[in-house]
Amino acid sequence: MSGDEVADVLAAICLITGSALSLAAAIGIVRFPDLLTRLHAASKPQALGLLLVIIGLGLRLRTGIDATSLLLVGVFQLLTVPVGAHMVGRAAYRNRQVHRELLVVDELTERLEEARAEAAERDPGPPPGA
Amino acid sequence: MRRLEHDTLRARSRGARLLPQITALWLLAVWFLLWGKVSPGLAASGIVVTFLVVRAFPLEPLPLDGRLSPLPALWLALHFGWDLVRASTQVSWLTIRPGAPPPSAVIAVRLRTRSDLLLTLTAECVVLVPGSLVVEIDRTETTLYIHVFGIHDTDEVERERRSVWALEARLIRAFGSPEDRALLDAAEAGDGPPAPPDAVPGPADVAPATDGAAPSEEGDAR
Amino acid sequence: MTVVTLISGGMLAAAALLSLVRLLRGPGVLDRMVAVDVILSCLIAGIAVEAAYSRHGTTVPVLVVLALLGFVGSVAVARFSGGDTDAPLPPHGPEPDPSRRRDAP
Incomplete structure (x- = not known):
């Protein structure tokens, strides 16, 4: 088997695994019960899946100019997916779109309520952040 | 202060x-x-x-007094790649597994570092390692609030906290400033982050022996 | 390579259709944003699979643009989805200390 054939086989494996991970991410966002768990599905398998597809494409094309652009796509993905997931999760929590009954422990709500109680003790006016 | x-x-x-x-x-x-x-x-x-x-587009000034150590950085990169694969397979398995998905939790993890850069890097990495997603960041206390998928009891909460601390430790060993490294060494000697004098104990530090004022796990319905 | 393309293309199409279900069902704007994000990443993967099949690099710049577009979209929606999403956490401690606020100069 020549080097080109090996690269093609590796590319095929990467493409199929990557697509399968994308499919898993899609199944996850349909099946999971609330936004935060859906974000788990939409961040991890999706990032790795896209990375694998990009690697597969790079192995198939094997030219310098495409490789640099594909490297950029991969780097951007790894940098932006966590930030995007965090932004959406944060907005969800602050907009009360989180199903608290699905949480075993919720230390952020405890923390916010403590802070609210302290503020009310100091300044018995209208409650902040109501 | x-x-x-x-x-x-x-x-x-x-x-x-x-x-x-x-x-x-x-x-x-x-x-x-x-x-x-x-x-x-x-x-x-x-x-x-x-x-x-x-x-x-000028950026806000950021203290970049970290020192890069090549070997810990390589270890960090390898470990991160492995974590990413593990996280993806874990979540994929949960999606195709029959039955209801496992319960989850939101936990507070107080980091040892005081630097914004390492806080950001840790938050970025936490999203892509197994089971965790950052929902809120308290910058003044360098505390991450992390949504963890697949948590059943408090033992698993503590294990998850430890794994975030381990991730932070790898990042500090790779990029940390001398100040951060000292904080980390001090914390590892005592196993866990030291509570700064100007902060009240976090929820993690509330001992079970206190009176009923401590919020219970299910009692605080709003 | 044709078989590989068919398999990956089929899986990506199924993924996009499933995300469409979430996009239609909602319930919130953020759920829909997550669905759009997954559809966009399926689109990127689909374009990449096509480029790999016909072995041409014409569409690679499109991939770079799309990779950034999804991020800009979800951050914009998350920020402007209503609610108090820009404020720092309330101060936490024995007494309020304005210098600890995030927006202190």
């Missing part, structure tokens, strides 16, 4: 002046990667574009 010292420190830091240059170098690298080649004309136009971007 610590934050005030920190802010004046940041304004004077060596890294605060270096930040535009580092941003410019990164932008220039992106420019060459986009074109896929290097030539004098491209370098000239790239420098012009970079200059305009850095001047048009």
